[in-house]
Amino acid sequence: MERQKRGPAHRLDNVKFSPVRRVLNLANELQSQGRDIVHFEIGEPDFDTPDLIVSNSVTALRDERKTHYASNLGDIGLRNKIAELLKKRNGVEADPAKNIIVTVGAAEAVFAGIMAVVNEGDEVIILTPAFMFYENTIKMAGAEVVEVPLKPENGYQIQISELKEKITDRTRMIVLNNPHNPSGVVFRPEDLMEIGKLAVENDIMILSDEIYDQIVYDGRSCLSLASVPEFREHVITINGFSKAYAMTGWRLGYIVADEKWIQAILKVHQYTTTCVPTFIQIGTARSMLEESCLQQVENMRATFEKRRNLLYEKLDAIEGIRYVPSQGAFYTLIDISKFGLSDGEFAERLIREKGVAVVPASGFSENFKGHIRISYATSESQISDGLEKLKEFCDELRGEK
Template sequence: MYKDYDLTQESKRVQKVEPSLIRTVLNRVDELRKNGHEIIALSAGEPDFNTPSDIKAAAINAINENYTHYSSNRGYEALRKKIAEKIRKETGVSYDYRTEVLVTSSGAEAINNTILSIIDEGDEAILFSPAFVNYENMIKISGGVPVIIDLKRENGFEIEPFEVEKHITDKTKLVVINNPNNPSGAVYKSSVLEQLCELAVKYNFIIVSDEMYSSLTFGDTKFKSVASFPGMKERSVIINGFSKTYAMTGWRLGYITAGEIRINTILKIHQYSTTCSPTFIQIGAANGMDTEGTRQETALMIEEFARRRMLLMKGLDRILELSYVIPNGAFYIMVDVSKTGLTGMEFAKRLLEEKHVAVIPGVGLGRKCTDFIRISFAASAKNIEKALFRIAEFIKEL
């Protein structure tokens, strides 16, 4: 059967996967920097802050105390307890840390394992666009069928429940949301989430909610978890982590909360992928995440994100050829560049090559976002100001 098999051929599963435009841009940034160019990167979803000192000290101490062996597949128990306490305080939802919390090696692993544990060949999963690229590709890898609903700019990229209902079929098994949203910055209204949850009960599907940016909202905007609605704890899987809230992107530490039966199914995938997250990292997070020092550092970080958001919006307001959708959460802004005469892809490529400012083409995050670029304001205020100057200069030279 395999006599004529091409040993260099990738699997059919991999053939379904689209390369990430985000990674393409980041790789080009690295190349340009190696060639001596100063690049202002407003591309990555990575806070430029350092991890809080108490978390770093706790992790170093754990290494020195030789916590370098396996932890439980479910995660270090003290960390799971801290996570459950944090969620209860922030959302009002109570999870049993012993059976309803799973620690993962990053939010990406949490997404992968969750979708693999739910989707079978031919199952449909409703996704919203624009969105983080992992969801669609993991649905494809799992053998599922992505059903994509394009959100409208004029509606602030808000979900419309009546539109969701039109896309539900007898094969719909899953709806994936990201709240607050990367890349739009939308924070979904409580009334919208309530209607979405009612649809989940009516049509018997699961909601996977990626809430990685749940602590990053601005102004009077309030975040609400889908798990907090009646009957939804058992119908939802909540994904979160430490990367954005605690500036711990390189630590690769995430977590999943769900009902016991669902966690047990995800655990089957997790134990054959990463087995467990590094024990000393889990101990560092457990012992350092809720100290007074960490609370102060994370509060200052969130305040700074709010200042950077205003700085970026005011700067964009001065460039008449650009417009944007106001972000109410996360640290991204979707900018319409169509008045420049360029597509988002052309704009991003030329801006990087000619002015050494890196942004992400919108089409890499949504098929209908060809006129957009995504700008991250996780960079320093100084770099945001420099980037705005270069962007204005670039447009004048077109």
């Protein structure tokens, strides 16, 4: 009897590739054919990594030969600096020896945090639209995704009554992303406090992805739930250096949690990535809190705020679209439903006809169609050029009706 050939693991059956990467791949393909493309699809700062981090990492690599394994937890010097940053910026108390793991970017931290806590058959609440990494990691863990939609008419703020309705005996975790990708909203502290209380009352863990917490505007700040003592045992905090420090390619993140969760998370981390390259950790530790480095971080934040304002000035000149102004990160969701195209059709035609790459928002939730996401982590000239082309496209679509 002939044996039937077996395919990939069934746990991947419902796991999807990133919609952002799908658009980026198409944009790169068109660029290789000689097309000029405005990149609004990728959430990557167009700045260089702060000079001091680069120079200190090069020294650690070339002159000091820091090329051997680091601790699975991460270099203790870097963990000390992360603890100092957490205390200074967010009021979070973390023991560098017991509460912090250095990870390969915030993405690995999300993966390890979910895999270490969530069991097969559990329910995990996510606020949608949401960064697609959450949904797909939850599915790999064998758990069920429960969506709580964030609505533009509410400014994408959390409606606590709607979240409460989704909590059951099977709820194991609530995933938060603040500031939020893809809307750019900064969640209200009073709503986050209510979520913390719900977590304690129902013995639910909170995975709080705070990767954009240093990129906020108009004098805002973000509440980190781990800074509230009574919530601390129920919060796993995710953060890293990719966005605020423009270090996407360095793959340097961290996870902060109570010691009992750190030990479980360490098992996942140990058998997936072992450790981040040692010279990167040392170079970053020697630089991240130095004044020259922090000034570059602040300069980037201020520039993003200026770009955001330019984006809205240009968007306001386009008839037929609506948006909720972002308060943090570098994203805006734009309602294009009046043009009669699905978000996928709109994005496909926009890149092929005008050379402007955006992400269909349905990639962040199947229930969230009729919107596109724009990343303004690019130059003012690119923003102006891209928005002029978007306006042309929208004008032409109105003429087709």
